[in-house]
Amino acid sequence: MASDIEPARPVPRFPEPDTEPFYARCREHRLSYQTCRSCGAIVFYPRSHCTRCTATELQWHDSEGRGLIYSVTVMRQHSHPAFRARLPVAVALVDLDEGFRMFSEIITTDPSALRIGQRVTVTWIEEGDVVLPAFTPAEEC
Numbered sequence: 001m002a003s004d005i006e007p008a009r010p011v012p013r014f015p016e017p018d019t020e021p022f023y024a025r026c027r028e029h030r031l032s033y034q035t036c037r038s039c040g041a042i043v044f045y046p047r048s049h050c051t052r053c054t055a056t057e058l059q060w061h062d063s064e065g066r067g068l069i070y071s072v073t074v075m076r077q078h079s080h081p082a083f084r085a086r087l088p089v090a091v092a093l094v095d096l097d098e099g100f101r102m103f104s105e106i107i108t109t110d111p112s113a114l115r116i117g118q119r120v121t122v123t124w125i126e127e128g129d130v131v132l133p134a135f136t137p138a139e140e141c
């Protein structure tokens with residue numbers, strides 16, 4: 001959570017019918033995604049319809065929160081003061097093991113060491129009443 005001197009990061013605002021169930025699950029530290037009951041397609045980000053067949057019968061699932069970095073970059077400049085105070089910040093496209101891809105921050109002490117294909121695990125950023133998913137490098141086995 002941001003302190004009194006740190007500006008808060010931008011967060012989703014509610015009500016928002018398509019994404020509110022997703023963020024409600026995040027408050028329980030559950031990373032979720034949807035599948036289409038009609039054609040079986042995986043749907044992410046959260047929506048009210050299937051992106052393959054447009055059916056509106058979607059089902060929620062919990063992800064194990066493990067995946068790999070598809071693409072990564074390190075922000076060394078940012079116009080928003082909440083991020084400027086925390087630079088450098090790593091952001092990535094993460095391919096989750098269940099088959100969906102999401103954009104997220106990677107929390108690490110060494111952003112320059114992040115690599116494409118590196119395994120990551122979900123973690124959580126608490127920002128006021130909103131809980132945001134982020135990732136950290138997975139423990140090496």
Ligand SMILES: [Zn+2]
Nearest residue numbers: 036039050053
């Ligand atoms: Zn479908």
